[in-house]
Amino acid sequence: MIRVGIIGVGTVGQSVANILRKNKALISARAGKEISVVKGAVRDLSVERRVDIPLTDDVNEILEDESIDIVVELMGGIDTPYEIIKKALSRGKAVVTANKALLAYHRFDLQQIAGEIPIGYEASVAGGIPIINALKVGLSANEITAIKGIMNGTCNYMLTKMIREGVSYEEVLKEAQELGYAEADPTFDVGGFDAAHKLLILASIAYGIDAKPEDILIEGIENVNQDDIDFAKEFGYSIKLLAIAKKIDGQIELRVHPVLIKQEQMIAKIDGVMNGISVIGDCVGETLYYGPGAGGDATASAVIADIVEIVRAGQSSPMLGFKKPFQSEDLTLLPKEEIRSEYFLRMLVDDAPGVLASIAQVLGKHGISIETFLQRPSENAKKATLLCATHTCREKDILSAIDEIENLPHTSAKVAMIRIEA
C-alpha cells in the first residue's frame, strides 16, 4: 500500500482525498497498488472540511512519519512550501505539488535536491488538462516550435465577457470578483503573473530554460478597452491573454500579454473560464489541449495522475521532474527587446491637420510599416482615436516609436499597444 499525506487541505486537497476514496478501485488497479491518504495537515483545525482523513496542525506529523511515501503539497505561497518540500525530499518522500509560483522560482533547485526522488507537478499548469504528460510523452518525437496558451481562466472570462457583452474592464472585474473568479487584489491574475508562472514551467520542459518571472515580458489585460475590441471585431480578431514560448534561431522567446488573434484560430475559440494550450511540434504541426484550468476536482485529477505515475513508474516516468532531457541543445533566452511581432496601436490625438502625417513619419523613421489604419471620432469632439496595425517589426523599434509618438505635441494620452499573434 502507498501512503499519501496532504499538506494543505483546502478545496483541492479535499478533492484529492475524496476522489482517492471514491475511485479507489479504479485508481489502485491503474497504479498497480492500493493508494491511501493517511493524514492531512492544515493551518486551522477548527475550519470544517468535508474529508474523511485524520487531520493535524503539525506538518511534521506528515514529514516525519516514515510510513508516508508521497507528500502532496497544496498549501500555496512560496517560502514555506519550499522548506516543506525540501524536508520531504530529504526524507526520501516523493512530492506532488500544484504550486506554480513555487516552481516558477525553484523548479531547478528542487530537482537538484530531489535527485532520484520523483516530483510531480501536472496540476501546476492548466489544472485538469494533462499538458505536461502530452508534451513529454505524447509529443516525444517533436522538436517543440511554439507553445501558445490561454492559462488564466480569470482573464479569459473577463475578455470573453468584454467582447461578447461590450462591458468595460472595470465592470467585468467587479463581476468576476463577485463570482469568485477574481481575487480582491486581482493583480496576480489580470497582470499576467499567474500565466507567466505556468509558461516558465512549460518552457523549462520544452527547452530546458531556467528563466524566472523577472526575466520575461509580462503584460496584463488592464488596458484593453472597447476601442480595441471594436477594432479587433472589425478585422476578424479576438483578444486573448496568451502565454507564448517560441524557438527562433536557437533562442527562446517567452512572453505573456494580450494579443489580437484571428477568430478562426482554434485557440481564439476558447471562451469563458476555460484554459487551452496549443503546442506546435515540427512533425505533428498544431495540437491543442483544452479543459478546466482550475477547480478542486479538476486540479485533483492532475494531482492524482501524478500520484499514479509515481507509484507505477517512479523517477523513470518522463512525466515527473525537471531533469530529463527534452531538448538536447543549450538554448538561451531571446532578450525582450529583440522579440518580433506585428503590433496594434491605439492613439488619442488632437483632430488637427498634420497629426496623422507626423505619426506616420515617426513609424517610418523606425522602419515600421503600417498594415491597417482606422481613424474614428472621439467622444471629445476635438480629439480623434487612431487605430493602426503594423507589419512585423522589432519590439525595440515599436517601443521607441511609441515613446516618440507620446511626445508629439498633438498626442494627448499614452499610446496603447497590443501585439498581434499571426
Next chain:
Amino acid sequence: MIRVGIIGVGTVGQSVANILRKNKALISARAGKEISVVKGAVRDLSVERRVDIPLTDDVNEILEDESIDIVVELMGGIDTPYEIIKKALSRGKAVVTANKALLAYHRFDLQQIAGEIPIGYEASVAGGIPIINALKVGLSANEITAIKGIMNGTCNYMLTKMIREGVSYEEVLKEAQELGYAEADPTFDVGGFDAAHKLLILASIAYGIDAKPEDILIEGIENVNQDDIDFAKEFGYSIKLLAIAKKIDGQIELRVHPVLIKQEQMIAKIDGVMNGISVIGDCVGETLYYGPGAGGDATASAVIADIVEIVRAGQSSPMLGFKKPFQSEDLTLLPKEEIRSEYFLRMLVDDAPGVLASIAQVLGKHGISIETFLQRPSENAKKATLLCATHTCREKDILSAIDEIENLPHTSAKVAMIRIEA
C-alpha cells in the same frame, strides 16, 4: 541501440524513417537509447521513395532478422498485417501499428498473443493527437463518463464546407475526391466505418469492451442535406459526424452518426479536416484534444511516441497494449435500440389538411414529445417539408414511429433522422 524495421514504406513509413533521422539527437535523448531504422519492407521496389534506409520486398527479411527489436506495421489491410504482426510477436519483437481496421477486429487476440511484449497503437486513433496517452496516463484518476470524437477528417471537411458554403453533398464529395481527402470509393469514410474503428479502440481502453464494428450503431453522412443544415443554423446547431462512447448505468453505448450539436460546444468548433476528441471524466469534467487526424508527419509523430515509450518503459508503460485495467467492473454493450437521445426528423409530406395531425399522433402514440417544429414550403408546390426536434426518447420508439410515419398515406419520401447531442 534499438533497431526498427518498417513494414509498408508509404507516406507515413517514409515520415517515420525521416523524422527518426532528422530528430535523432532529441529522440534518442528522450528514449535513453539510440533508435535506428535499419530496414523497410515494400510491395514494389520500383516505386521511388524519399527515404535513406535499405529496402526489401521480402517481409521476412525484417521478421526473421534477430537484430530487429521493433516492427512498425504501416501496410494497411487486415488479414495480411494480422499474420505479419502475429509472426513479429511470436519472435519477441515489439510492434507499433497505425492500423485501426486491424485493431477494430483483432486488438484483444493480438494482446493475448503478445503477452508481455509491448504493442503500440497511438497512431491508430486521430493521427497525431496523443489521445491514448491522455486517456490512459493523464486522466488516470477518472472514471470516463463519455468520449465524443470528430475522428474522420474527410467527413468533417465535407460537413464544414456544406455548412459554410451551402454546397450539396454530391458537390463537396467530388471536391474532396479531387483534393485527395476522399477515396474513389468513399464509403469507408463517409459511411462512418473509419470513425467506428477508432471509437472501438478508445472504448476498449476506457471500458475494456471487446466490441466489433458489426455490434454497434454506425451511420454515415450521406443523407445530410441543406434542409437539415438550415434547420441546424436556425436553432443554433452545427452538424458533425461524432463517434460517441458513454457509460450509462453500468452499460456502454457506442455509436457513430451525424449529430446536431450546439454551436457553443467546443467540439462543434472543430472545422475542416482537423480531428478533436472530447473526453468527460468524473473528476476533471471535459477535456478536449485537437489536432491533425491524418498526414504522414503527424501520424509518424504518434508512431515514434510509441517507439520511444517501448524503449523507455516497455510493457510496463500504460500507453501500450490492451490488457491493463482501466476499468474495474465488467461492462456490457447497451443494445442499439435502447440508446436514448433527442432526435431531429425531416419529412416530405403532401400539403394537405390533417397531415400534421396524423404525424403528431404517431409520435404521441410512441411516447415521443416534440420540442421544436418547423414547416416550410417544398420546391414542389403540393408538398411541404416538416422539420422537427423531439425531447429525449428511446431509439426503439423513434424507429417505430418513423416506420409508421413513412407508411402514412401523405408521406412521400423516407423520413430523414439526425440525432441531437445535447
